Amino acid sequence: MDTDVIVIGAGLAGLQCARRLQRNGHRVTVLEASDAVGGRVRTDVIDGFRCDRGFQVLNPAYPAVQDWIDVDALGLQEFGVGAVIHTSTSTTTLAHPLRHPEHALATLGSRHTPVSDLLAFARWIAPALRHSATGPRPAEDQTLRASFDAAGLTGRLRRDVLETFLAGVLxxxxxxxxxxxxxxxxxxxxxxxxxxxxxxMQALPEQMAQWLLEPVRLNTGARDLQHTADGVQVSTDAGTLRARAAVVAVGPQDLAALTEAPAVPTHGLTTWWFRSAELPQAGPFLMLDATRRGGGPAGPIWNTAVVSQAAPSYAPEGQHLIQATTLLDRPDGLAEEAEVRRDLERLYQRSTAGWELLTRHVVEHTLPVQPPPLRDASPQRVGERVLIAGDHRDHGSIQGALVSGDQAAQSVTRLLAG
Ligand SMILES: Cc1cc2nc3c(=O)[nH]c(=O)nc-3n(C[C@H](O)[C@H](O)[C@H](O)COP(=O)(O)OP(=O)(O)OC[C@H]3O[C@@H](n4cnc5c(N)ncnc54)[C@H](O)[C@@H]3O)c2cc1C
Known part of the structure; x- marks a missing residue:
């Protein structure tokens, strides 16, 4: 045997899986097809600007992040807990009243937050608070839309804020x-x-990879995975490896290439990254466009932010980095640059002539489609000695990927002990 366990894929799930296996006393070899670790969590540095491959954030409240990541070492630069809501007649900052007391009055008195909606929101979130340790019960699950209706959440808080914000998140x-x-x-x-x-964002997977005794083998895609009499055999361009077990921690779209499990459908988005010498908006908040009657944006952009306002390290001194997100499930998800600029000018109410496009990331497979009911974390065994890990096994998030990787590792340890 070349190693005890081969982990295929060095995204967050694969890295957490490898780390747990190592802690459990196994020798682990991680194979990664691309040129760096991180999978969907990668960062391009362009002229000193940090452009994540698709705008995303790290939430330190995720239990898995608290348990397994050294957040202090990452030097997290916080976004405001709230959002700027843009409509045809106003631009309003809504923020968590305890975290941002300076916005409390405007937030609670806003037309976007009627009391009836706030009460309905409390009814809607209650299952997640009641079952905080285990998560809400699958039997009670339904679509997001139906759940808002059931809670009586039908007003402006839903239309102007929640649906627009969540569409960008999901x-x-x-x-x-x-x-x-x-x-x-x-x-x-x-x-x-x-x-x-x-x-x-790539600092997160890089931190995790540093903890591994055997460096991740980059540019080493697994081509084929076979069972043998006493384990598994993985073929790569660099040769064949044998191990006692394998964990396939590839993204939802690559699952079917290596296992008999079907590929999982995904949602996608596009992130545009612009640089500017002028500061277009003060404040570390995400801006949501709620201009359209009935909710949602009037143009292709669902959310935008001056990322370097929250995270100064993302831009060189005296410069600003702006992201704009469009959704691939919309007809204008792949809008041209001119259209995106027009939309940004409407939202920030200024010309973008002096802004320079740094890059655009089209992330076709951002997150696995996650219909109700939400599954419990379930490392899936797809062969005698092969398991699957990834956010598509738990839920589409950094938390879900980490939990899934960890659980797959524990299952492998039990398998090898048994
Ligand atoms: C634009 C965007 C925004 C997001 N926003 C957030 C957010 O704000 N908050 C949040 O919690 N989550 C967010 N997410 C989701 C989160 O990033 C993912 O859930 C998580 O990173 C998934 O990790 P994973 O390990 O399951 O899969 P992946 O990251 O997809 O990792 C799979 C790895 O397997 C490798 N691979 C594939 N095939 C092979 C092969 N044959 N051989 C070897 N290696 C292979 C791939 O190269 C990849 O490195 C976002 C994701 C994106 C893309």
């Missing part, structure tokens, strides 16, 4: 995602202060 504007999945995310948003590591 890369899904359909309202068909599992309500329990969304409740878990919203609960963590309320408890934590999501932010960006000083070195970019």
């Amino acid at each position: 890369a899904d504007s359909s309202g068909e995602s599992s309500a329990n999945y969304v409740r878990l995310l919203v609960r963590c948003f309320a408890l934590g202060a999501p932010g960006l590591p000083r070195g970019g």
